[in-house]
Every structure is written in C-alpha cells, then in structure tokens.
C-alpha cells in the first residue's frame with residue numbers, strides 16, 4: 001500500500017485580512033524549491049519547525065490543481081482494480097470540506113465532483129476501448145461516523161436507528177452491514193444524490209446534535225467493470241474527517257465531551273496507526289476505532305492520499321503544529337513503500353482479485 005501526504009494551506013478569508021500569518025508553505029527555501037511547511041516554535045518564536053511532505057500547495061492553489069496533481073493520476077489504477085482513498089485531515093476551518101466538496105461554481109468544485117467526472121470519463125473510455133466487451137457501472141454509498149457510530153446518509157434521519165450500522169470483516173476488508181448502495185449513471189444523478197445525502201447530514205445534525213465538523217463523512221464510489229469473465233469491483237473513497245483540534249481546550253458541556261472524546265479517540269488511533277506503519281510494526285491498532293477500521297490504513301493494498309489542510313493564522317498555532325506532527329509522520333509510510341515499489345511494479349491482471357478489489361463470478365443466465 002502506498003500513502004502520499006500533501007499539505008494545503010488555505011488563503012486568508014476576507015475577515016482575516018488583518019491577521020498574522022505564521023505558516024510558510026511557499027515551497028521554496030534559499031531560492032530552491034522544497035516541499036516543506038515551516039512554522040515557528042510556539043515556545044520560542046526565534047526557532048522554526050520544518051515538516052517535509054510529498055507535496056505542498058500554497059495559498060493561491062486552485063481546486064483544479066489539487067485534483068490534477070493528486071487524484072487524476074490514480075484513476076488508471078482504480079480501473080485496474082486498486083482501491084483509492086483520499087482523505088482530508090486538519091483543524092475545523094482549515095478547508096477540508098472546501099477541498100473535498102468545494103463550492104458550486106465550476107472552478108470551485110472540489111475533489112469529489114471532479115473525481116466523479118473523471119470516473120465517468122474513464123468508464124466511457126474503457127467501455128469503448130473494449131469494443132463493447134466491458135460494461136462499466138457506478139454505485140454510491142455515503143455515510144458518516146458520529147460518536148463512533150455509523151449512519152447511512154441516504155437514509156432519512158427519522159428512519160435511522162440511533163445504534164448505527166454494524167461493521168464486519170469480509171475478504172480482508174471492513175464492510176458496513178446494511179449500508180445502502182445507489183446506482184449512479186451520470187454526473188447529474190450524482191449531484192442529485194449527493195445534495196440529497198448532504199441535506200440528510202445537516203438534518204441529522206439537528207436530531208443528533210452533530211455538526212459536520214464533528215463527524216467523519218465517507219463517500220464510497222464503487223466502479224464495477226463487467227465482461228464475459230466476471231465483474232471487477234474497486235472502490236474510490238473520499239473522506240472528510242472531523243476536525244482534529246484539541247477539543248479539551250475549547251469545549252465544555254457533557255454532550256460535547258462525549259463527542260470530543262470519540263473524535264479525539266478516532267483521530268488519536270489514526271495517528272497511532274500512522275506511527276505503527278511508519279515504524280514497520282506488525283501490529284497496527286486500526287481495530288480500535290470504527291474510522292480506522294474502515295480506513296484500514298496499512299491493511300489494504302490500495303493507494304491512499306492524505307491531504308493535510310492548514311490555516312495560516314496564529315490563532316491555530318498549537319493545533320496546526322499537532323496536525324503537522326501527525327501527518328508528517330504519515331509520510332514515512334510512503335517512503336518505505338516507494339523503496340519497495342509495491343504498487344506500480346506489478347499492474348494487476350484484469351479480472352484478478354487484487355488489493356481490496358473483489359471478483360464476483362457472473363451468475364449464469
């Protein structure tokens with residue numbers, strides 16, 4: 001498995017224009033290009049910490065560039081049967097939702113709508129190149145993890161069981177039992193389904209007293225390629241994680257404490273998994289939270305892209321430092337894998353079960 005970790009610094013918002021910028025992601029030092037993010041030591045501002053990433057995107061980076069550089073290159077692997085996971089990590093207000101979902105204007109569209117259009121485009125090409133032998137279909141699932149419980153976002157909030165959906169391991173993968181799957185034939189279908197489900201997210205928020213920054217939202221796009229031999233299914237997942245801020249500093253009240261405890265726990269387990277993989281440990285504690293079980297970091301043979309979202313402001317100083325610490329450790333995972341060249345040296349045979357992909361035999365007619 002391969003993990004690529006990139007940092008994206010968001011620009012100042014209109015109301016922040018007079019604020020102090022403390023994060024440097026210019027990607028240049030002493031006139032040479034670099035992929036470092038630099039931030040002062042909060043205890044001694046004369047000192048500076050630097051963190052290395054696989055890529056750094058400074059404030060003016062357009063949405064298109066993130067997609068073109070970080071996601072589009074993996075569409076081919078997705079259609080070869082590898083699972084692709086893209087997740088946004090960072091403090092609330094740093095641009096995770098902007099990066100993943102983005103705005104309504106075409107140029108403002110985030111990774112998710114661009115991913116879908118890329119998948120449809122490639123699907124049409126695969127079908128055409130096969131001379132009609134292969135047919136491609138896409139299905140969507142969309143759910144959130146809130147207080148370590150899984151809720152289907154296609155289900156109206158009043159119909160949901162508060163206990164949430166259970167997880168089960170199947171063929172070495174974690175699946176959500178009872179999660180709905182929706183056929184999604186084109187971008188129009190997708191937009192309708194996605195908006196509908198996102199509305200459920202905010203309505204559910206009222207009922208469960210959740211806010212989107214307090215739940216992890218996971219969109220799964222399954223690509224099914226069927227020919228006379230069977231169906232090859234692979235999954236692209238796009239994950240907007242809950243805010244990584246240290247809620248102990250900022251929140252009080254019992255309900256918030258329960259939420260914070262489970263957000264902090266899942267993000268803490270995530271950082272422990274990242275550390276364990278980085279050290280080459282045999283045991284990765286990914287089973288200790290639902291989010292890490294689903295992410296299966298280090299367990300599957302797919303491609304993972306972690307986008308660390310950062311805000312440049314001094315008011316985020318300590319939280320920024322802690323998220324830089326977690327994600328730059330994640331980078332070690334990739335370095336190791338690049339040396340082993342696991343992912344790209346052996347492109348999977350078509351129809352063969354590879355990575356997390358599963359092969360289902362076609363039922364006789």
Ligand code: ADP
Nearest residue numbers: 010011091092093094095096097098099213309
């Ligand atoms: P998060 O999901 O991490 O809490 P948001 O995506 O909601 O953060 O971003 C917070 C605010 O900053 C929003 O108003 C969003 O539109 C804006 N924003 C974030 N990233 C960018 C960016 N790259 N360019 C312009 N505005 C951005």
Ligand code: MG
Nearest residue numbers: 096097212213
């Ligand atoms: Mg958000």
